[in-house]
Amino acid sequence: MARIRVRKLATRGLKGLVRAGRAWFGVRRVAGYATAGNRMVPGVLVIGAQKSGTTSLFRYLCGFEEFARPERFELHYFDMNYYRDYRWYLSHFPLGTNRGTVRITGEKTPYYLFHPAVPARVKATLPGVKLIAVLRDPVKRAYSHYHHNRKLGLEPEPSFLRALEREEERLAGAADRLLDPLAESKAHQYFSYLSRGRYGEQMQRWLEYFPMDRILVLSSSELFREPRRVMEQVGTFLGIQRLRLTEFGVHTSTSYPPLSEEERGRLAAYYREYNERLFELVGREFDWER
Numbered sequence: 001m002a003r004i005r006v007r008k009l010a011t012r013g014l015k016g017l018v019r020a021g022r023a024w025f026g027v028r029r030v031a032g033y034a035t036a037g038n039r040m041v042p043g044v045l046v047i048g049a050q051k052s053g054t055t056s057l058f059r060y061l062c063g064f065e066e067f068a069r070p071e072r073f074e075l076h077y078f079d080m081n082y083y084r085d086y087r088w089y090l091s092h093f094p095l096g097t098n099r100g101t102v103r104i105t106g107e108k109t110p111y112y113l114f115h116p117a118v119p120a121r122v123k124a125t126l127p128g129v130k131l132i133a134v135l136r137d138p139v140k141r142a143y144s145h146y147h148h149n150r151k152l153g154l155e156p157e158p159s160f161l162r163a164l165e166r167e168e169e170r171l172a173g174a175a176d177r178l179l180d181p182l183a184e185s186k187a188h189q190y191f192s193y194l195s196r197g198r199y200g201e202q203m204q205r206w207l208e209y210f211p212m213d214r215i216l217v218l219s220s221s222e223l224f225r226e227p228r229r230v231m232e233q234v235g236t237f238l239g240i241q242r243l244r245l246t247e248f249g250v251h252t253s254t255s256y257p258p259l260s261e262e263e264r265g266r267l268a269a270y271y272r273e274y275n276e277r278l279f280e281l282v283g284r285e286f287d288w289e290r
Helices: 002-034 054-061 086-090 118-125 138-152 160-171 186-190 199-207 220-225 227-238 261-282
Strands: 044-048 104-108 130-135 215-219
Touching: 044 054, 054 104, 054 130, 054 220, 054 227, 130 199, 130 220, 130 227, 138 160, 138 261, 160 186, 199 215, 199 261, 215 220, 215 227, 220 227
Parallel strands: 044 104, 044 130, 130 215
Antiparallel strands: none
């Protein structure tokens, strides 16, 4: 009986902590909204790509003394929350300050790169913002995306190739619908394994609104192989330089069975044309097929 009472007390205590946490979060949201006019305007967006190292990149970015981290890393304002007002968006960023070396803030939402309506929305809202895209071998990205969804219980297909075969059917008409700020498409967000790796298409869309000198395109393999050098490149792009980090961990990595050479070869052939278009647009090549 004593053990049961202790368990009940512990459960009540946990529920109390959850309620207190929600209340505190609510207070912070109200306070953030009330002071939105005094908060920093984001100067950089990490726009993608999903499953390419954006979480690690953003954590490294927070290691600069001059960078002020937001309340949350992924705000999904320009894709899934654009129906909200601008004060809601600003409420998540730090209060403006002249203290110390803080110069810039920003956020990262990897769906931004792929969402068809986001470039125009960013241009209308943050015309002076700088953009960072970190790109992974599209074959590895697609395979990682699939296993990520399987792990979360989002993907019912037990076969990767079968999921790829169903993609066109699943995403039919979604891009057009998403131009409406109130529209969402879970299929477009979750089942876009092949489509998200067609980086040339996505970069072309962004370049219709922003010049190339405002977009920094990085390789995820280089980021993890030479993190300090790549982050120094990021610092130069953003005009900041005091990087405090001494160690660079890998965040949100997942293990899964390897892709067969036959499957990889088929997907590499599929992406070859799209990769060439990307290389032409950004003025550099990536060693994905090698």
